Amino acid sequence: MAEYNPQAIEAKWQKRWEDARVFETEAHPTKKKYYVLEMLPYPSGTLHMGHMRNYTIGDVVARVKRMRGFNVIHPMGWDAFGLPAENAAIKNQTHPRVWTNNNIAEFQRTLRRFGFSYDWRREISTCEPEYYRWNQWFFLRMLEKGLAYRKKSRVNWCPKCCTVLANEQVVNGGYCWRHEDTLVEVREIEQWFLKTTAYSDQLLDDLKQLEGGWPDRVIAMQRNWIGKSEGAKVKFAVADVPGLEPIEIFTTRIDTIYGASAMILAPNHPHVAKLLDSSPHRAQSEAMLAKMKKTSVKAEDIATAEKEGFFTGRHAINPFNGEKLQIWVGNFVLMEYGTGAIMAVPAHDGRDFEFCRKYGLAVRVVIQPDGIEPLDGATMEAPFAEHGSAKLVNSGPYNGLTPDEAIAKMGAAAEAKGFGKRETVFRLRDWGISRQRYWGTPIPAIYCAKDGLVPVPDTDLPVLLPPNPKLTGEGESPLASTPEFVNTTCPKCGGPARRETDTMDTFIDSSWYFYRYCDPHNDKAPFDSGKIAYWFPIDQYIGGITHAILHLLYSRFWCKVMRDLGLVKHDEPISRLFTQGMVLKGGTAMSKSKGNVVGAFEMAEKFGADTGRLYTLFAAPPEKDLEWSEESIEGSWRFLNRVFRLVDKHAAGIHGVAKGNYDAATLTEKEKALLRKAHQTLKRVTSDFETRWHFNSAIALVMELTNEIYAAEPLENSVRAEVRREMLELLTLMLAPMTPHLAEELWEMLEHSGGLWKAGWPEFNEEFAREDEVEIPVQVNGKVRGRLRIAAGSKEDAVVTLAQQDVAIASHINGKRLVKKIYVPDKLLNLVVG
Numbered sequence: 001m002a003e004y005n006p007q008a009i010e011a012k013w014q015k016r017w018e019d020a021r022v023f024e025t026e027a028h029p030t031k032k033k034y035y036v037l038e039m040l041p042y043p044s045g046t047l048h049m050g051h052m053r054n055y056t057i058g059d060v061v062a063r064v065k066r067m068r069g070f071n072v073i074h075p076m077g078w079d080a081f082g083l084p085a086e087n088a089a090i091k092n093q094t095h096p097r098v099w100t101n102n103n104i105a106e107f108q109r110t111l112r113r114f115g116f117s118y119d120w121r122r123e124i125s126t127c128e129p130e131y132y133r134w135n136q137w138f139f140l141r142m143l144e145k146g147l148a149y150r151k152k153s154r155v156n157w158c159p160k161c162c163t164v165l166a167n168e169q170v171v172n173g174g175y176c177w178r179h180e181d182t183l184v185e186v187r188e189i190e191q192w193f194l195k196t197t198a199y200s201d202q203l204l205d206d207l208k209q210l211e212g213g214w215p216d217r218v219i220a221m222q223r224n225w226i227g228k229s230e231g232a233k234v235k236f237a238v239a240d241v242p243g244l245e246p247i248e249i250f251t252t253r254i255d256t257i258y259g260a261s262a263m264i265l266a267p268n269h270p271h272v273a274k275l276l277d278s279s280p281h282r283a284q285s286e287a288m289l290a291k292m293k294k295t296s297v298k299a300e301d302i303a304t305a306e307k308e309g310f311f312t313g314r315h316a317i318n319p320f321n322g323e324k325l326q327i328w329v330g331n332f333v334l335m336e337y338g339t340g341a342i343m344a345v346p347a348h349d350g351r352d353f354e355f356c357r358k359y360g361l362a363v364r365v366v367i368q369p370d371g372i373e374p375l376d377g378a379t380m381e382a383p384f385a386e387h388g389s390a391k392l393v394n395s396g397p398y399n400g401l402t403p404d405e406a407i408a409k410m411g412a413a414a415e416a417k418g419f420g421k422r423e424t425v426f427r428l429r430d431w432g433i434s435r436q437r438y439w440g441t442p443i444p445a446i447y448c449a450k451d452g453l454v455p456v457p458d459t460d461l462p463v464l465l466p467p468n469p470k471l472t473g474e475g476e477s478p479l480a481s482t483p484e485f486v487n488t489t490c491p492k493c494g495g496p497a498r499r500e501t502d503t504m505d506t507f508i509d510s511s512w513y514f515y516r517y518c519d520p521h522n523d524k525a526p527f528d529s530g531k532i533a534y535w536f537p538i539d540q541y542i543g544g545i546t547h548a549i550l551h552l553l554y555s556r557f558w559c560k561v562m563r564d565l566g567l568v569k570h571d572e573p574i575s576r577l578f579t580q581g582m583v584l585k586g587g588t589a590m591s592k593s594k595g596n597v598v599g600a601f602e603m604a605e606k607f608g609a610d611t612g613r614l615y616t617l618f619a620a621p622p623e624k625d626l627e628w629s630e631e632s633i634e635g636s637w638r639f640l641n642r643v644f645r646l647v648d649k650h651a652a653g654i655h656g657v658a659k660g661n662y663d664a665a666t667l668t669e670k671e672k673a674l675l676r677k678a679h680q681t682l683k684r685v686t687s688d689f690e691t692r693w694h695f696n697s698a699i700a701l702v703m704e705l706t707n708e709i710y711a712a713e714p715l716e717n718s719v720r721a722e723v724r725r726e727m728l729e730l731l732t733l734m735l736a737p738m739t740p741h742l743a744e745e746l747w748e749m750l751e752h753s754g755g756l757w758k759a760g761w762p763e764f765n766e767e768f769a770r771e772d773e774v775e776i777p778v779q780v781n782g783k784v785r786g787r788l789r790i791a792a793g794s795k796e797d798a799v800v801t802l803a804q805q806d807v808a809i810a811s812h813i814n815g816k817r818l819v820k821k822i823y824v825p826d827k828l829l830n831l832v833v834g
């Protein structure tokens, strides 16, 4: 009896796959393609089992699709630029490239150890000039199209580091990560932006193309991030500063304007200085203002930040009713959003409510929800912010209208009277890509005293990172203190010039990397459009929900830009997206900082990669979180041993026998029962793989089949060799996508010499798989109202009669006319009643 030795088996088959180039793939004009991809990892530290889930799911899909005859592309690469490498380099006195490449080697070793079916020839690393030169090339194209531009923008600035901080480096509610006693300031500096807002409408509208393929939750997050709102701009005249322009606000709730109790301006609104100029509140206001500017609240913190403000001593006039309103300055109003000024309507908006209650400003109800006691502004504990089923009150001629009616009428009235204008706005901002860091793509721009901004010519790409920067983490961008990088000649006039010293946001690297996989070594273009036309869009993308917004939004933007440059033909890069659950240990996500990780390589060395893969798939449905358990992993290990022993035991006895070579009429009851179980399992596993990704239930079914075969032992004298072979082969093939090394070994033990990778996915025998009884859902007017157990193969009339007799279903059809019946045999009954 042989023993299951995963370490030996796994090494053996990984070598065979590599020698036979099994996973190498090329575009092919007549083959059906399938592009499956896991989000590219940031190589940092070592891979733990929390990471492996994503790759395991992707590998199962790739292998199933290969077995089903698709030409599968399944690549892997490295998101290799970024701040952690630079920080680690500063800390360890090494070079970011050395740190990064060491991590890449470590990641590669682990991914290879798990036998993932990548086409390693396509591997890319975004920190290599062969890759990042195309970032620069795309940047230059965007510059030509007006999609890349410079403007002053606010950044986090540590006065001790004398440098710009990334958002992640601002910690503990506004302090520098390296100087925990130093408040981070906000400064305005010139930065590069990409004009994502040029595509706001398309980014929103094209989400429709993704419905059904992307999780609803992710589509909703994207929609919310783009944040289209229909509203109106309204001008409020300033009462007590003659000659000052009216203050313009943007609101999506003009229907609540009679409830305004103050105007609130952003601290850097251009009116603020003029309002304060001769104001009686000037002295104290200016001190408040200075403080507020220093500690300004970031957009993502607005909802939770403590609302602060002060009264300017000035007033504005509500154009609808002539009422005088105090003008305040508030830290939660941002210049970047809308017009940098708002009307505060505390009774009907959460932030305004918080602010006005704090400062004792009046709360006036102007929207009264139907069917409840009238709201009272003086005592209400929360605002009523919905449109809901409600009517306007205290709103002059608009009383009695619904909010939606009022929005239309009041918007029109504001336009007619010349103090307002209806308008659509987006929450989406342009993408600030400048980073004052070394370890990123240099921005290919040159500044000449004579010619101003001069783009680096294409022929001078790539602009290489200087090999030996001074990295201190302090002062301006490291490239700026590298004279051999900064000083250059102007491509236009040949005079002395300076290079741009900022590098690009690393989200640029990951916005288009999946295109490069299709043509990774092209040195004439980012890729060949013909190859892209074959492989794209991505059929299945797999990754964490943490990337649901930015990475995917930038990728969608990049795709649209490339389409408009004529490089690709599709609107959306990714047809289907899957977001897997996390791997927890002791109730929290595995992470190095929590100290609860299970090293992936060590895991494979102990139990074998196949056990690790199987367990990861078995312990929870792929979209749910998974709680790591050492005991369950031993269960997976024991199961694979059982399968190995089963095949090992029977292999000799079925020597030379062909599977399925029997007359079905001669099968015994025992043989029939086993074959039924095997084919029913295959049928359900096939559908679990194809449609629902219920890998855990697929594995449970295969385990059940294994148990039944064991329970039927001894088989030698009661089950003919052809049937035994059929069961063992099906078992092996069903395990192949999940535990590929073991499956290959079993396949060889079953006397197949060519490698299981050449075998297709087995077809189930419908005759054998047929259940005696099936359960079907019954819908009434498209809604499931009950389930029926029926004899397999029942006729429509019989099933309809059963449905009418079912109490739960009958309550939805009794007394109504049956208009139509749709019956899919053994699957579903839909009754349309009217």
Ligand SMILES: [Zn+2]
Residues within 6 Å of the ligand: 158, 159, 160, 161, 162, 176, 177, 178, 179, 182
């Ligand atoms: Zn600092």
Ligand SMILES: [Zn+2]
Residues within 6 Å of the ligand: 448, 449, 450, 451, 452, 490, 491, 492, 493, 494, 495, 497
């Ligand atoms: Zn010049």
